[in-house]
Amino acid sequence: MAKPLIGLDIGSSSIKVVQLRNASPKGGVVTAFGLEPIPAQTIVDGTIMNQGAVVEAIQSLWKRLKLKPKDVALAIAGHSVIVKKITVPQMSAAELEEQIPWEAENHIPFGKDNVELDYQVVNKKGAGGQMELLLVAAKKEVVHDYAAVAREAGLNPLVVDVAAFTAQNVFEINQDAPAQPGQVVVLINIGASISTINIVSGNASAFTRDVAIGGNAFTDEIQKQLNVSHEEAEAFKVGGVDERGVVPQEVERILQSIAEVVAGEFQRSLNFFLGSSADAQVARVHLSGGSAKVVALQRAIERRARLPVELLDPFKRITIDETKVDPAFVRANAPEAVVSIGLALRSPGDKV
Ligand SMILES: Nc1ncnc2c1ncn2[C@@H]1O[C@H](COP(=O)(O)OP(=O)(O)OP(=O)(O)O)[C@@H](O)[C@H]1O
Numbered sequence: 001m002a003k004p005l006i007g008l009d010i011g012s013s014s015i016k017v018v019q020l021r022n023a024s025p026k027g028g029v030v031t032a033f034g035l036e037p038i039p040a041q042t043i044v045d046g047t048i049m050n051q052g053a054v055v056e057a058i059q060s061l062w063k064r065l066k067l068k069p070k071d072v073a074l075a076i077a078g079h080s081v082i083v084k085k086i087t088v089p090q091m092s093a094a095e096l097e098e099q100i101p102w103e104a105e106n107h108i109p110f111g112k113d114n115v116e117l118d119y120q121v122v123n124k125k126g127a128g129g130q131m132e133l134l135l136v137a138a139k140k141e142v143v144h145d146y147a148a149v150a151r152e153a154g155l156n157p158l159v160v161d162v163a164a165f166t167a168q169n170v171f172e173i174n175q176d177a178p179a180q181p182g183q184v185v186v187l188i189n190i191g192a193s194i195s196t197i198n199i200v201s202g203n204a205s206a207f208t209r210d211v212a213i214g215g216n217a218f219t220d221e222i223q224k225q226l227n228v229s230h231e232e233a234e235a236f237k238v239g240g241v242d243e244r245g246v247v248p249q250e251v252e253r254i255l256q257s258i259a260e261v262v263a264g265e266f267q268r269s270l271n272f273f274l275g276s277s278a279d280a281q282v283a284r285v286h287l288s289g290g291s292a293k294v295v296a297l298q299r300a301i302e303r304r305a306r307l308p309v310e311l312l313d314p315f316k317r318i319t320i321d322e323t324k325v326d327p328a329f330v331r332a333n334a335p336e337a338v339v340s341i342g343l344a345l346r347s348p349g350d351k352v
């Protein structure tokens with residue numbers, strides 16, 4: 001079996017880490033899980049502004065969880081990553097390897113010397129002698145920065161994945177039955193500053209987009225309208241009550257109005273996808289990420305998309321070793337843990 005990797009999700013509000021035993025396409029067992037908050041403004045728009053703060057948070061997690069292994073899988077998201085579905089004439093793997101940089105010139109708005117390129121064949125035998133690929137381009141600088149903080153913390157980053165694909169990993173592993181061809185689901189990971197959308201058709205990603213909106217939008221608006229600190233606004237959002245145990249009515253109202261804005265943003269992406277795949281029958285939306293816990297947001301997405309909305313449950317095929325981790329803590333943070341679980345399912349050799 002391939003050497004296991006620890007999933008290390010460097011998020012803008014917290015760092016999440018997951019270790020799995022016996023990770024395989026059939027599942028795995030959580031043997032370590034931790035979450036370490038990082039100060040606001042440490043990561044802005046997917047760019048690490050304060051490397052020291054990230055290194056410190058990673059090191060304190062490794063210490064607290066008494067983790068020994070150093071090999072990790074990381075994820076990147078945001079505007080520095082582009083995933084495009086392209087079609088090319090059917091060709092061999094070797095020919096494709098040569099062709100990819102040229103395709104990137106046509107499809108990727110960054111200079112090809114500034115990006116790490118990768119691809120995944122999603123349909124070998126498409127219509128008219130064509131094959132379909134997902135072309136992935138990530139800015140070298142950003143990949144380098146994320147790998148650098150991990151190295152600085154004494155770790156060995158072996159895989160850098162696209163965040164939107166990690167939720168797909170978790171979704172696929174936890175399905176009750178193998179995906180039917182043509183079955184379409186929408187996966188949205190709603191973080192603090194970035195939300196990643198991945199529309200999966202059968203077993204392949206058909207569309208991904210990262211949007212720069214998430215839980216911070218709620219906190220910022222509560223802070224502004226109630227004239228409170230960021231911390232107080234965050235507490236209102238998560239707990240809904242103030243120190244006297246009173247829920248300011250305004251909080252609920254603000255949550256609802258921002259939920260409409262965020263859901264509207266997601267719907268734009270969904271409409272874009274539907275516009276190019278008119279016959280797609282979308283079955284459901286699965287949410288993950290900490291901000292998926294905002295009930296008003298779940299309802300707003302449901303109304304706009306006219307689709308059932310459910311939290312993505314990572315623990316159908318993945319179990320928790322209760323002698324090692326507190327299952328209540330892991331379950332309470334399941335939405336936040338999805339990206340790191342998806343990363344812990346990766347094997348060395350998997351690229352972006
Ligand atoms: N119970 C809750 N109710 C509302 N929001 C919550 C709750 N729990 C967590 N959140 C929000 O979830 C967000 C954190 O989620 P997550 O850990 O997925 O983000 P991140 O990975 O740190 O950020 P990003 O991926 O955007 O860089 C924060 O905005 C936090 O306020």
Ligand SMILES: [Mg+2]
Nearest residue numbers: 011012191339
């Ligand atoms: Mg995140």
